[in-house]
Amino acid sequence: MRDKKAGIWPYLLVAPALLVVAAVVFVPVGNAVLMSFQSYDLRRPFAIGFIGAGNYSAVFKDTLFWQSVLRTVIWVVFGVGFQFVFGFCLALLLNRDFKGRGAARSVSLIPWVTPGVLIGLMWRWIYDGSYGVLNDILMKIGIIENPVPFLARQDTVFPAVIVTIIWQGIPFFALMLLAGLQGVPAELYEAADIDGANVFGKFFHITVPSLQNTIYVTTLLRIIWVANSVDVIYNMTGGGPAYASQTLSVYVFNKANALNLGYASAMSILLTLMLLLAAVPYLKTLFKIREG
Amino acid sequence: MKIVKKFLALILMFALCMTIASGCRKKDDESSYDTATGEPIEITHWYWADTQQYSAKMQDIVKEFNQTNGKNIKVTAEEYPWDGGGYSETLFTAAMGGGGPDTASWKLTSTPLFVANNLLAVLDSYINGWKDKDDIDENLYQVMRDAGGSDNIYVMPWNTQVLYVYYRPSMFKDAGVSVPKTYQEFLEACRKLTRDTNGDGKVDVYGFGMRGAKGGQEPWGSFIYARGGDFSDFTTDKAVAGMQDFINLFKNGYVPPTAPTDGFNEIIANFKSGKTAMTIHHIGSSVGMVETLGDDVDAFPFPSGESQWTSMGDTENVIFEACDNKDAAFEWVAYLATGKGQEEWCKATGNVPVSKRVQAMPEFQNNKFMKVSIEGAPSAGIFPILDTTTEWINTIWPNTVAAALAGQKTAAAAMQDLQRGLYGG
Numbered sequence: 001m002r003d004k005k006a007g008i009w010p011y012l013l014v015a016p017a018l019l020v021v022a023a024v025v026f027v028p029v030g031n032a033v034l035m036s037f038q039s040y041d042l043r044r045p046f047a048i049g050f051i052g053a054g055n056y057s058a059v060f061k062d063t064l065f066w067q068s069v070l071r072t073v074i075w076v077v078f079g080v081g082f083q084f085v086f087g088f089c090l091a092l093l094l095n096r097d098f099k100g101r102g103a104a105r106s107v108s109l110i111p112w113v114t115p116g117v118l119i120g121l122m123w124r125w126i127y128d129g130s131y132g133v134l135n136d137i138l139m140k141i142g143i144i145e146n147p148v149p150f151l152a153r154q155d156t157v158f159p160a161v162i163v164t165i166i167w168q169g170i171p172f173f174a175l176m177l178l179a180g181l182q183g184v185p186a187e188l189y190e191a192a193d194i195d196g197a198n199v200f201g202k203f204f205h206i207t208v209p210s211l212q213n214t215i216y217v218t219t220l221l222r223i224i225w226v227a228n229s230v231d232v233i234y235n236m237t238g239g240g241p242a243y244a245s246q247t248l249s250v251y252v253f254n255k256a257n258a259l260n261l262g263y264a265s266a267m268s269i270l271l272t273l274m275l276l277l278a279a280v281p282y283l284k285t286l287f288k289i290r291e292g
Numbered sequence: 293m294k295i296v297k298k299f300l301a302l303i304l305m306f307a308l309c310m311t312i313a314s315g316c317r318k319k320d321d322e323s324s325y326d327t328a329t330g331e332p333i334e335i336t337h338w339y340w341a342d343t344q345q346y347s348a349k350m351q352d353i354v355k356e357f358n359q360t361n362g363k364n365i366k367v368t369a370e371e372y373p374w375d376g377g378g379y380s381e382t383l384f385t386a387a388m389g390g391g392g393p394d395t396a397s398w399k400l401t402s403t404p405l406f407v408a409n410n411l412l413a414v415l416d417s418y419i420n421g422w423k424d425k426d427d428i429d430e431n432l433y434q435v436m437r438d439a440g441g442s443d444n445i446y447v448m449p450w451n452t453q454v455l456y457v458y459y460r461p462s463m464f465k466d467a468g469v470s471v472p473k474t475y476q477e478f479l480e481a482c483r484k485l486t487r488d489t490n491g492d493g494k495v496d497v498y499g500f501g502m503r504g505a506k507g508g509q510e511p512w513g514s515f516i517y518a519r520g521g522d523f524s525d526f527t528t529d530k531a532v533a534g535m536q537d538f539i540n541l542f543k544n545g546y547v548p549p550t551a552p553t554d555g556f557n558e559i560i561a562n563f564k565s566g567k568t569a570m571t572i573h574h575i576g577s578s579v580g581m582v583e584t585l586g587d588d589v590d591a592f593p594f595p596s597g598e599s600q601w602t603s604m605g606d607t608e609n610v611i612f613e614a615c616d617n618k619d620a621a622f623e624w625v626a627y628l629a630t631g632k633g634q635e636e637w638c639k640a641t642g643n644v645p646v647s648k649r650v651q652a653m654p655e656f657q658n659n660k661f662m663k664v665s666i667e668g669a670p671s672a673g674i675f676p677i678l679d680t681t682t683e684w685i686n687t688i689w690p691n692t693v694a695a696a697l698a699g700q701k702t703a704a705a706a707m708q709d710l711q712r713g714l715y716g717g
Contacts, residue, residue: 042384042388042405042409043404043405043408043679043680043682044408044679045408045409046408128550129548129549129550130548130550130558130561130562130567131561145494146494147549149548149549149550149552149553151550151553152504152549152550152551152552152553152554152694153698154694154698154700237553238505238506238687238690239687239691240505240552240553240690240691240694241504241552241553241690241691241694241695241697241698242552242691242692242694242695242698242700243691243695244694254686254687257378257381257686258682258683258686258687259384259405259682259683260683
């Protein structure tokens with residue numbers, strides 16, 4: 001029961017924390033919403049003013065926007081999908097006893113703890129069409145005859161950046177799923193052994209159901225992070241060539257860099273809405289599972 | 293006991309509020325100094341450097357200025373990467389957020405944006421009362437005025453770089469190619485210099501190192517003018533013909549297949565490693581070229597076709613309106629424009645000095661790359677400086693040209709996109 005004597009004190013005490021949250025979260029978000037309804041282009045500061053849904057209307061007519069949306073879907077589906085598959089495999093591997101497991105666990109974290117900017121630069125050189133190590137290896141083992149300019153060709157650039165984001169995200173899935181795996185009671189596997197279950201049976205009927213919550217939460221987090229990810233693509237290609245690797249978040253970044261903040265804000269609000277649309281059913285399913 | 297708890301809670305809340313408030317407080321006294329107290333007048337300067345040597349040279353210049361200015365001015369130079377023009381965006385963001393420097397190295401293309409946002413100090417009164425005013429050609433002051441779009445000067449000249457063609461004399465000799473005198477000869481040289489030199493059936497030397505990434509619009513402009521086009525209208529037949537030549541170089545394999553994404557680092561690395569026989573850049577690269585290639589590097593101005601144009605890379609300095617000590621800031625940018633700073637920087641980088649006194653020095657008169665720069669100067673110009681120019685250079689030009697090189701757009705369609713991107717409509 002609430003202490004009536006406490007009066008205004010609890011509010012006063014949480015006020016500073018609320019102020020901080022409001023200042024760093026709600027004010028910028030509110031500002032972005034406001035800017036999305038304005039002609040807010042810093043190159044023309046004297047023309048800044050409300051234009052209603054003008055930015056949204058222009059965005060919907062923008063071919064590059066729709067191309068970026070499609071590319072974002074591919075980026076998230078393949079990026080997060082393969083991160084999950086490989087991350088799960090790595091987690092299962094690291095959950096087994098073998099010599100040097102501690103070292104292997106530490107080393108496997110390297111891609112996750114490396115800054116995105118550095119990853120972008122590193123992979124740019126790996127893929128380099130003139131001096132890149134990938135071309136060198138592929139030529140030495142006879143897969144290709146001439147170097148492939150992976151980041152300069154429109155048919156190879158997007159798969160190339162997707163491979164990079166997969167490489168970066170595998171350890172996150174591995175780490176989270178490994179933590180989940182360690183919480184699965186060994187008795188369940190012992191009972192399954194007695195019942196004569198094979199490896200696949202144990203995996204699909206014990207491991208996966210036990211990790212369901214972890215899988216849902218981790219995947220949701222990665223979907224949001226990967227959809228909003230700018231650093232890797234921007235540092236590898238800037239969204240090019242010919243916009244062939246431009247996802248929606250990179251397009252927003254490029255427009256904001258060009259100082260058209262109203263247009264960039266409208267696109268970022270739309271990106272947020274799309275992520276919400278994807279997240280809500282996901283969370284509903286998660287809650288149903290928990291309640292069940 | 294309750295009173296004590298409430299008192300402690302109040303103190304905690306007060307401390308939190310003060311912490312937040314201190315983070316928001318403007319450091320309004322930070323750069324305000326009273327020289328009478330002996331405190332130095334501090335000037336923060338931003339710059340970029342293309343190499344580590346240039347970076348060290350700038351720090352040496354700053355050190356010498358601080359020791360010799362006699363006015364207790366202390367400059368702190370902070371280096372930021374050029375990043376294909378991203379420097380200007382970083383500078384703008386910092387200046388708009390109130391965290392910009394007092395002075396900064398500069399490119400003219402950024403001027404309209406900063407002027408429109410009232411970020412730059414007007415320099416006319418300083419320049420008019422400056423003893424070295426006439427050491428810089430009046431034409432350069434006019435270029436600075438034009439860039440700001442008014443009669444005021446916001447930008448202090450520092451040095452210029454005229455783009456020209458670097459070539460490898462040994463490769464020209466092996467391929468039996470003479471230094472091109474006309475645009476057609478240049479295109480022909482690109483073809484002849486593309487060769488399989490080790491007989492393995494693969495091309496290992498490309499005739500020309502094309503820059504398709506940010507910054508590539510400068511050498512590209514020479515092709516447009518060589519066919520008689522110009523920047524006032526990219527959609528004319530002549531301008532489209534220039535674009536078609538540019539596309540053909542890629543399509544015919546006379547440039548490395550990485551060209552659509554090759555930027556400054558790539559074209560220089562390809563030239564130095566012998567992967568390309570020619571490339572276009574300015575005198576700022578000459579020191580590094582000679583260090584790597586010795587005598588096997590020379591230069592010629594981009595040859596004339598129906599018309600001739602080459603890009604004048606410009607580098608200036610500006611003083612920000614928010615600078616509290618503009619007199620001291622002007623002492624510093626003046627030192628870079630005509631003083632020892634000008635001499636030292638241009639000697640180290642090979643850039644063309646703006647100071648007539650420095651231009652006349654033997655080191656500059658006897659430099660072969662300087663001679664080519666001076667030879668190309670009459671046809672040197674700059675891109676139209678509009679409020680759309682930065683986005684056009686950073687995003688529109690590289691992506692449109694990449695699509696054209698890949699065959700997704702015709703030359704005419706690409707030029708229409710470039711026209712819309714720069715001039716709207």
